[in-house]
Amino acid sequence: MINPIVSANELVKTYSKGLIALNNISMVVNKKEVLVVMGPSGSGKSTLIRTFNGLESFDSGELEVVGITIGTDPEDRKVREIRKRVGMVFQQFNLFPHLSILENITLAPIQVQRKNRIEAEDHAMELLSQMGIEKQAKKYPIQLSGGEQQRVAIARSLAVNPELLLFDEPTSALDPERVNEVLDAMRKLAQDGMTMVVVTHEVSFAKEVADRVVFMDSGKIIETSSPNVFFNNAKEERSRKFLNQIIK
Amino acid sequence: MAILLMKKINKLINNVKRTMFTSSLDTFISLFITSILFVCTVKLSKWFFLKANWTVVEENIPLFLFGVFPADQRWRPSLWLIILISLVVLTLFTPSWSFFRKLLPFAWIAVIPIGIALLAGGIGLSPVASRYWGGLTLTIFLMMSSLFLAFPFGIILAFGRQSKLQLIKYFCSIYIETLRAIPLISILFFGQLLIPLFLPVEIEINRVLRSIIAFTLFVSAYIAEDIRGGLQAIPKSQIEAAKSLGFNTFQITRFILLPQVLQIALPALTNQAVGLLQNTSLMSILGLVELLGISRSLLANPKFIGQYMEVYVWLAAIYWFICTIMALVAQNIERKTTLVKLI
Numbered sequence: 001m002i003n004p005i006v007s008a009n010e011l012v013k014t015y016s017k018g019l020i021a022l023n024n025i026s027m028v029v030n031k032k033e034v035l036v037v038m039g040p041s042g043s044g045k046s047t048l049i050r051t052f053n054g055l056e057s058f059d060s061g062e063l064e065v066v067g068i069t070i071g072t073d074p075e076d077r078k079v080r081e082i083r084k085r086v087g088m089v090f091q092q093f094n095l096f097p098h099l100s101i102l103e104n105i106t107l108a109p110i111q112v113q114r115k116n117r118i119e120a121e122d123h124a125m126e127l128l129s130q131m132g133i134e135k136q137a138k139k140y141p142i143q144l145s146g147g148e149q150q151r152v153a154i155a156r157s158l159a160v161n162p163e164l165l166l167f168d169e170p171t172s173a174l175d176p177e178r179v180n181e182v183l184d185a186m187r188k189l190a191q192d193g194m195t196m197v198v199v200t201h202e203v204s205f206a207k208e209v210a211d212r213v214v215f216m217d218s219g220k221i222i223e224t225s226s227p228n229v230f231f232n233n234a235k236e237e238r239s240r241k242f243l244n245q246i247i248k
Numbered sequence: 249m250a251i252l253l254m255k256k257i258n259k260l261i262n263n264v265k266r267t268m269f270t271s272s273l274d275t276f277i278s279l280f281i282t283s284i285l286f287v288c289t290v291k292l293s294k295w296f297f298l299k300a301n302w303t304v305v306e307e308n309i310p311l312f313l314f315g316v317f318p319a320d321q322r323w324r325p326s327l328w329l330i331i332l333i334s335l336v337v338l339t340l341f342t343p344s345w346s347f348f349r350k351l352l353p354f355a356w357i358a359v360i361p362i363g364i365a366l367l368a369g370g371i372g373l374s375p376v377a378s379r380y381w382g383g384l385t386l387t388i389f390l391m392m393s394s395l396f397l398a399f400p401f402g403i404i405l406a407f408g409r410q411s412k413l414q415l416i417k418y419f420c421s422i423y424i425e426t427l428r429a430i431p432l433i434s435i436l437f438f439g440q441l442l443i444p445l446f447l448p449v450e451i452e453i454n455r456v457l458r459s460i461i462a463f464t465l466f467v468s469a470y471i472a473e474d475i476r477g478g479l480q481a482i483p484k485s486q487i488e489a490a491k492s493l494g495f496n497t498f499q500i501t502r503f504i505l506l507p508q509v510l511q512i513a514l515p516a517l518t519n520q521a522v523g524l525l526q527n528t529s530l531m532s533i534l535g536l537v538e539l540l541g542i543s544r545s546l547l548a549n550p551k552f553i554g555q556y557m558e559v560y561v562w563l564a565a566i567y568w569f570i571c572t573i574m575a576l577v578a579q580n581i582e583r584k585t586t587l588v589k590l591i
């Protein structure tokens with residue numbers, strides 16, 4: 001049996017004011033799978049995927065990511081080992097504004113993976129042309145549109161050859177006409193067999209690309225279904241209510 | 249040409265009319281201030297050109313520049329000042345793309361040991377004790393070496409204050425807040441009186457070094473706060489992005505935080521440098537004959553008695569000149585290193 005890339009068992013996380021952000025979450029992400037996470041705002045989606053690369057800690061439960069187990073009080077070294085092998089794309093792009101596009105992408109390969117500069121730059125240019133923005137390599141983040149910045153962010157996280165990519169609402173901060181260029185890039189990644197966990201409200205993307213959809217509410221996983229079941233015939237009342245709200 | 253000039257003058261007159269003479273109260277205030285300015289200017293020019301006796305300045309230029317540095321060795325501080333001026337010129341006029349520009353920061357750092365070697369002597373040069381250093385040379389030396397030391401110290405303090413280790417965090421916070429709460433003059437006094445007490449008798453630290461230490465301790469607390477201001481301007485999400493790429497704390501500091509913080513804090517840091525230059529004059533009451541100190545001892549000379557107006561106007565001009573140059577250099581660095589505006 002092949003081990004899953006992420007396996008979470010009874011994860012619980014409480015924020016300081018007694019707010020339960022993760023309530024007994026158990027789930028797996030398998031290799032080459034695209035898992036879409038949906039749910040109303042504040043349901044704990046971000047918190048969940050941020051525990052996967054150690055940006056958030058948790059209070060109890062078990063978590064194994066890319067074969068590394070992290071506990072409730074993980075060592076820095078272990079967390080960093082995971083982060084080197086797991087990429088993350090944020091809602092707000094979070095590019096480094098003082099570095100050019102090319103430097104944004106090559107910094108981690110050069111400094112973290114100790115690749116030589118020429119090799120790293122070649123790889124970066126390859127990724128940029130895969131994203132359709134190789135012409136922007138010399139520019140700075142503020143000179144790019146949101147959609148382009150997000151594609152740079154994707155290229156940046158791909159530059160370290162991750163085994164898993166986490167997306168936290170990658171298109172929510174974009175102008176509507178810019179959403180598809182980013183989703184297209186993600187579709188391509190899925191076709192190439194990248195393992196991805198995507199928090200998104202993009203129904204058409206989920207229908208088309210997801211292998212499974214996880215629906216969360218109030219820190220709990222309410223339902224895990226294939227997209228076909230989830231969007232046409234959801235098992236749970238709460239899922240149907242949520243879908244009614246986002247698909248008018 | 250003439251028409252263009254006329255147009256410009258017209259525009260200026262209109263502007264003046266609009267901003268200064270719209271209402272009767274405006275007109276009154278404008279006339280009042282203008283007449284005061286006029287009277288002051290006339291009186292000052294009269295004093296400047298007719299009454300003032302500038303021989304006190306003219307005769308003592310070497311004293312202002314070098315203090316009581318041995319006369320036959322004055323070429324040494326002169327050489328150092330010339331090196332400094334050349335560096336300023338190079339900094340101002342080297343284009344940002346040139347290879348040479350990458351070397352400039354190292355040149356600016358190297359200029360301090362060069363200054364020590366030239367002033368103190370020892371290696372092939374006859375030694376000159378630090379009590380003979382003085383004048384503008386000493387003023388600039390105090391400022392540059394204190395800044396040079398305070399800069400890394402301030403950066404360490406600023407990052408220490410954000411540290412996750414409580415002990416380091418509290419130590420840095422207490423240090424910064426304490427030094428910012430004490431007036432500089434008392435720190436300088438403590439520096440002169442207390443530092444020798446802490447050291448074994450055999451080790452004697454000279455006055456110049458003691459004051460550099462005191463200035464460094466003081467300025468680093470302020471630099472730390474400027475750096476912290478810059479740190480706070482960087483969104484936390486950027487640090488998260490860096491973490492999720494696998495960077496460790498040192499790499500995040502070195503490649504993500506510092507470059508941005510320095511750019512954001514540069515104007516504030518320039519203020520610290522200018523303030524420090526002016527504050528070096530406090531050492532004149534603590535036994536150093538830097539620019540102000542040498543002037544005070546000059547005024548104590550019966551030959552120049554009562555000519556303090558001339559001397560102080562001259563001093564003001566020198567301080568103004570140096571500060572202006574510093575501001576120009578800072579502006580230039582800002583312009584040439586700012587590829588993109590961060591905030």
Ligand SMILES: Nc1ncnc2c1ncn2[C@@H]1O[C@H](COP(=O)(O)OP(=O)(O)O)[C@@H](O)[C@H]1O
Pocket residue numbers: 015016019020021039040041042043044045046047048
């Ligand atoms: N740093 C934090 N401190 C306190 N509460 C938080 C923090 N981050 C998130 N929360 C709370 O935890 C819950 C889950 O948040 P989040 O995971 O961001 O939800 P989602 O991404 O699904 O919108 C929300 O109620 C939110 O208010």
Ligand SMILES: [Mg+2]
Pocket residue numbers: 045046047168169
């Ligand atoms: Mg969220």
